[in-house]
Amino acid sequence: MTMANPLQFVQQVRSEVAKVVWPTRREVLLTTVMVFILATIAAVFFFVVDLIIKTGLTSVLGLFG
Numbered sequence: 001m002t003m004a005n006p007l008q009f010v011q012q013v014r015s016e017v018a019k020v021v022w023p024t025r026r027e028v029l030l031t032t033v034m035v036f037i038l039a040t041i042a043a044v045f046f047f048v049v050d051l052i053i054k055t056g057l058t059s060v061l062g063l064f065g
Contacts, residue, residue, distance in 0.1 A: 004012075
């Protein structure tokens with residue numbers, strides 16, 4: 001493998017960066033809001049599941065305690 005000329009490397013990097021399609025401000029805002037909403041839904045779901053498991057275990061252990 002041969003070493004590329006540093007100038008040629010920089011030119012190739014610039015041409016590749018020019019191909020990138022950057023998201024708009026609105027797209028970034030919408031995806032950020034969606035992440036927060038889905039994280040909240042997941043947190044509530046796991047809280048409820050944890051509460052159900054805790055209640056079930058407490059009642060089962062209460063029968064034998």
